[in-house]
Amino acid sequence: MKVLDKIILVLFSSIMLIVSALLCFILFGWIKLDIINIYANNLLNNQMASNITLGVLAVLIILSIKGIFFSTDSKKDKDKSMDNGILIENDNGKLLISRDTIQNLVSSVVKEFENTQNVTSKVVLTSDNNISIDVTLFVEEEAIIKDLSNKLQVKIKEVIKQSIDIDIKEVNIKVRNIAPKKEGVVDKED
Secondary structure: OOHHHHHHHHHHHHHHHHHHHHHHHHHHOOOOHHHHHHHHHHHHHOHHHHHHHHHHHHHHHHHHHHHHHOOOOHHHHHHHHHOOEEEEEEOOEEEEEEHHHHHHHHHHHHHHOOOEEEEEEEEEEOOOOOEEEEEEEEEEOOOOHHHHHHHHHHHHHHHHHHHHOOOOOEEEEEEEEEEOOOOOOOOOOO
């Protein structure tokens, strides 16, 4: 929903609440109809107040026409929901694979490798339907970063191809830091 649509919805909801409350107060006898008649006459007799009221009413009419006839397209909303994942279509139907699913696949692949810790990944869908994956991780001191990153890139592409039959354009690895040695491992010096 666009911002203007939200404003229109809030504005008209507020107006309907005020009108409904006023009508209830009049029906219960808490507000006399004569008092409202006096305020309406004063409003109409004052030139400046009449002009302001006319301007506000014109804006409300335009917004109501926009809200009724030019609301957001539901197809665009569906397309936005597709941005959360990858849509695969075949003869049997459609399958939407969420970004979270792909990120969990990547995390499970990276966790299989020794010398990796604190893995986060991000799936990037480009406008020309290419998929890139950005992986950020910590490595341990013993890791040979070049070999580890190459093996990770190949394995991630293979697993995603096997699991969901999607080709990944690129897997970008970012080594954020060198993780300290795991506790419990002590080097002995003699």
